Amino acid sequence: MAAPTDNPGLPQAGQTGKGTLAILAGGGNLPSVVAEAALAKGRPVFVIGLRGQADEQVISRYPHGWMDWGQIGRLFSMLEDAACTEIVIIGPVTRPDVKHLKVDSGALKIIPFLKTLGTGGDDRILSSIVRFFEERGYRVIGASSIAPEILANEGLLTKKGPSDHDRADMEVGFTAVDRLGELDIGQAVVVVNRHVMAVEAAEGTDAMLARCAELRTKRYRFRQKKLGVLVKAPKPGQEERIDLPTIGARTVEMAAEAGLAGIAIAANSVHLAEREKAIARANKLGLFLIGEKRDEDG
Amino acid sequence: MAAPTDNPGLPQAGQTGKGTLAILAGGGNLPSVVAEAALAKGRPVFVIGLRGQADEQVISRYPHGWMDWGQIGRLFSMLEDAACTEIVIIGPVTRPDVKHLKVDSGALKIIPFLKTLGTGGDDRILSSIVRFFEERGYRVIGASSIAPEILANEGLLTKKGPSDHDRADMEVGFTAVDRLGELDIGQAVVVVNRHVMAVEAAEGTDAMLARCAELRTKRYRFRQKKLGVLVKAPKPGQEERIDLPTIGARTVEMAAEAGLAGIAIAANSVHLAEREKAIARANKLGLFLIGEKRDEDG
Numbered sequence: 023m024a025a026p027t028d029n030p031g032l033p034q035a036g037q038t039g040k041g042t043l044a045i046l047a048g049g050g051n052l053p054s055v056v057a058e059a060a061l062a063k064g065r066p067v068f069v070i071g072l073r074g075q076a077d078e079q080v081i082s083r084y085p086h087g088w089m090d091w092g093q094i095g096r097l098f099s100m101l102e103d104a105a106c107t108e109i110v111i112i113g114p115v116t117r118p119d120v121k122h123l124k125v126d127s128g129a130l131k132i133i134p135f136l137k138t139l140g141t142g143g144d145d146r147i148l149s150s151i152v153r154f155f156e157e158r159g160y161r162v163i164g165a166s167s168i169a170p171e172i173l174a175n176e177g178l179l180t181k182k183g184p185s186d187h188d189r190a191d192m193e194v195g196f197t198a199v200d201r202l203g204e205l206d207i208g209q210a211v212v213v214v215n216r217h218v219m220a221v222e223a224a225e226g227t228d229a230m231l232a233r234c235a236e237l238r239t240k241r242y243r244f245r246q247k248k249l250g251v252l253v254k255a256p257k258p259g260q261e262e263r264i265d266l267p268t269i270g271a272r273t274v275e276m277a278a279e280a281g282l283a284g285i286a287i288a289a290n291s292v293h294l295a296e297r298e299k300a301i302a303r304a305n306k307l308g309l310f311l312i313g314e315k316r317d318e319d320g
Numbered sequence: 321m322a323a324p325t326d327n328p329g330l331p332q333a334g335q336t337g338k339g340t341l342a343i344l345a346g347g348g349n350l351p352s353v354v355a356e357a358a359l360a361k362g363r364p365v366f367v368i369g370l371r372g373q374a375d376e377q378v379i380s381r382y383p384h385g386w387m388d389w390g391q392i393g394r395l396f397s398m399l400e401d402a403a404c405t406e407i408v409i410i411g412p413v414t415r416p417d418v419k420h421l422k423v424d425s426g427a428l429k430i431i432p433f434l435k436t437l438g439t440g441g442d443d444r445i446l447s448s449i450v451r452f453f454e455e456r457g458y459r460v461i462g463a464s465s466i467a468p469e470i471l472a473n474e475g476l477l478t479k480k481g482p483s484d485h486d487r488a489d490m491e492v493g494f495t496a497v498d499r500l501g502e503l504d505i506g507q508a509v510v511v512v513n514r515h516v517m518a519v520e521a522a523e524g525t526d527a528m529l530a531r532c533a534e535l536r537t538k539r540y541r542f543r544q545k546k547l548g549v550l551v552k553a554p555k556p557g558q559e560e561r562i563d564l565p566t567i568g569a570r571t572v573e574m575a576a577e578a579g580l581a582g583i584a585i586a587a588n589s590v591h592l593a594e595r596e597k598a599i600a601r602a603n604k605l606g607l608f609l610i611g612e613k614r615d616e617d618g
Contacts (some may be wrong), residue, residue, distance in 0.1 A: 198503050205496050207516045218505045221519035224535050233531075237522055240414075 042066045043168065044106035045084075046097075047076040048113030050270060050295045052165065052172060054080045056110050059169035068104035070097065075115045095128020101160065109155060111264045112165040148261040164263040165293070172297075174269070176289035179311040180304045184284055188251055188310070190216055192286045195253025196316065203257030209267040212282065214250030227254065227273060234280035248283040248308065255288035255316065262291070270295035274303045274311070284310030340364045341466065342404035342458075343382075344395075345374040346411030348568060348593045350463065350470060352378045354408050357467035366402035368395065373413045393426020399458065407453060409562045410463040446559040462561040463591070470595075472567070474587035477609040478602045482582055486549055486608070488514055490584045493551025494614065501555030507565040510580065512548030525552065525567075529574035536579045546581040546606065553586035553614065560589070568593035572601045572609070582608030 043060045047053035047069050053076065057067045069086040071078070076088075087100045101109070152162045166173050184192060191213040198211045198218050208222035212234050219237065222230040231252065254267045269287060277285055285304070287294075290313070294300060304311045341358045345351035345367050351374065355365045359382075367384040369376070374386075385398045399407070450460045464471050482490060493511040496519070500506055506520035510532050517535065520528040529550065552565045567585060575583055583602070585592075588611070592598060602609045 198505065201499060201503060202519075205499060205516060207496065207519060211521075217522075218503060219522045221500075221505060221521050223509075223519050224515075224517045225531055229531070233523055233527070 042068050042104050042106045044101055044104060044109040045069045046109055046111045047071045047081050048111075048115040049075050049077060050113050050268075051077070051080055052112045052268070052293060052295050054083065055172050055295075056112055056165050056169045057084050059171070063168075068100070068106055070100055072115060076113065090124040092125040092129045094131075095126040098128060098158070107159065108161045108163055110163055110165050110168060111151075114268060148264045152261060152263060162263050164266075166266075172293050172295075173266075173290050174287050174292050174294040174311075174313045176313045176315050179301050179313065180284075180309065182284070182305075182308060182310045184251070184286070184310050184312060187249075188283050191251040191283075192253060192312075192314065194218065195251055195286065196255065196288075196314065199253055199255045200258065203255070203260070206257060209256060210252060210254040212250055212252050212280065214282075219250065227252075227267075227269075228276055231273070231276035231280050234282070235276070238281045248281060250280070250282045252277050252280075252282055252285045253287075254285070254292055256291045266291060266293050268293040268295055269300065271300040271303045274300050274307065274309060278307040278309055282309065284312065286312050286314055288316050289313035340366050340402050340404045342399055342402060342407040343367045344407055344409045345369050345379050346409075346413040347373050347375060348411050348566075349375070349378055350410045350566070350591060350593050352381065353470050354410055354463050354467045355382050357469070366398070366404055368398055370413060374411065388422040390423040390427045392429075393424040396426060396456070405457065406459045406461055408461055408463050408466060409449075412566060446562045450559060450561060460561050462564075464560075464564075470591050470593075471564075471588050472585050472590050472592035472609075472611045474611045474613050477599050477611065478582075478607065480582070480603075480606060480608045482549070482584070482608050482610060485547075486581050489549040489581075490551060490610075490612065492516065493549055493584065494553065494586075494612065497551055497553045498556065501553070501558070504555060507554060507558075508550060508552040510548055510550050510578065512580075517548065525550075525565075525571060526574055529571070529578045532578035532580070533574070546579060548578070548580045550575050550578075550580055550583045551585075552583070552590055554589045564589060564591050566591040566593055567598065569598040569601045572598050572605065572607060576605040576607055580607065582610065584610050584612055586614045587611035 043056075043065055045053050045056055045060075045067055053069060057069060060067050067084050069076075069081045069084045071081045071086055071088045073088050073090045085104070089096050089100065155162050194216045195211050195213040195218070198213070198221070199209065202208055202211070202221060210222040210227050210230065211218050212220040212230065220230045220234050234250075252273070254269060256262065256267055260266070267287070269285060269292060274285065292313075301311060341354075341363055343351050343354055343358075343365055351367060355367060358365050365382050367374075367379040367382045369379045369384055369386045371386050371388045383402070387394050387398065453460050489511040492514045493509050493516070496509045496511070496516050497507065500509070500519060508520040508525050508528065509516050510518040510528065518528045518532050532548075550571070552567060554560065554565055558564070565585070567583060567590060572583065590611075599609060
């Protein structure tokens with residue numbers, strides 16, 4: 023039997039310490055952007071990497087642990103050990119492959135909750151996850167409240183800017199994502215010649231851009247010119263603490279492969295991963311990248 | 321020099337004759353459904369098959385000719401020879417592969433027109449094609465004005481009907497296609513558990529269903545049950561004379577591969593190709609097929 027302490031639930035000396043920020047990390051470098059921002063403000067961090075998703079090179083710079091999808095018991099025991107009460111959830115994840123799902127006893131307890139995730143749109147699922155943590159005494163906070171710099175700001179980010187033709191495509195695109203968002207459908211569209219060529223739903227932005235590249239080859243072979251715009255914006259009323267739309271260097275590359283002229287995002291509400299790399303890639307490939315202030319911001 | 325006639329523009333004796341209906345045929349059996357309906361009313365037909373698209377076995381039963389994409393001169397000379405002034409355009413086509421495009425001098429004359437097709441949504445392109453024929457003295461008429469039976473009617477077409485759960489998915493789907501149609505985007509969505517899983521834009525229904533089958537395998541592996549609905553309806557104000565949405569036996573098969581419970585279409589405004597075969601396939605695969613009366617019909 024362990025020696026009694028005054029309050030065994032509180033962190034012990036030598037642990038990460040009170041006020042530690044938990045970062046539940048998916049892929050890419052955004053978890054480290056959040057970690058650096060917290061550390062710069064003197065706040066300790068503990069990063070929990072989702073195995074198969076988080077980048078070991080990124081998170082191993084910080085105090086960290088690993089969990090598999092389904093290891094909910096392990097997740098809460100790590101949160102408790104690190105004495106974290108605030109959690110940032112950041113970085114893209116792909117849904118679990120059921121064949122490789124490791125379910126611990128902590129997860130078995132919450133099967134009724136997991137079942138509710140199967141119904142309804144992404145917004146509903148994300149709200150459920152936030153509520154799930156909050157009911158257990160944790161607070162989920164937005165990554166940008168720790169690291170405002172991860173949001174793509176307003177204005178042109180690249181050397182090249184949109185032409186009038188591109189601006190017309192952008193206008194159609196923003197109208198479309200707004201309307202689609204009201205139906206809880208996706209966060210992105212591709213517009214070519216003022217026509218919505220593709221709509222993102224469950225397949226994600228990369229799969230949509232790959233489809234556009236294929237369509238472009240088939241249907242628009244005679245046009246060599248870069249044409250069309252990827253428009254990305256959050257849904258109206260979206261749960262902004264978990265899953266803001268994100269673009270990065272890979273998005274820029276795939277947009278170039280689809281023959282697009284550029285990418286327009288809603289300013290201050292889309293994450294820009296690998297900021298410098300993404301902008302450099304866009305400049306090299308001759309694409310524009312622009313943050314547009316939307317009416318609803320004003 | 322040819323011998324002069326009173327009016328060389330009019331049809332000669334022995335040709336197909338005045339009042340002949342021209343059927344510009346894409347793939348599938350719908351061209352023959354239209355041809356049979358016209359012939360049953362005593363109206364002669366002349367079928368112009370688009371090479372690589374129209375089914376030789378289908379159109380060779382009728383007086384017919386062939387054209388390649390781009391042989392606009394040949395098209396008009398066939399229409400004139402057959403003395404047709406009314407045209408039905410029917411059957412799915414894929415856009416031309418530019419490498420194999422045969423362009424005749426008739427097409428070269430209309431390059432400015434062809435260029436206008438590159439801009440804007442499908443509706444605009446279809447309206448342009450109708451106007452193009454009309455400016456040359458031809459009338460484009462809807463296939464269903466000749467053969468009303470090609471429209472899927474109201475009511476349940478299969479043994480199995482939608483469950484309450486399916487009906488909830490259908491409701492979400494019809495709302496979504498209506499809203500998407502206002503943006504001139506696609507004619508179909510897939511809804512699973514009241515969530516729009518996929519939206520059809522330029523890629524077409526088959527590609528969307530293939531994507532759903534893939535997503536389903538990845539994300540919904542643990543669900544064996546048929547779940548979700550393909551909802552298809554015309555856009556509000558769509559050019560109904562050319563390109564009404566169409567479903568057929570292949571659509572049923574792909575919906576089954578995507579794990580869907582059934583297909584719901586807007587009654588009396590979606591073409592049902594291979595009617596008997598499509599319904600038999602749905603019955604065999606355990607899917608429902610239903611025509612829903614929409615508010616705007618009432």
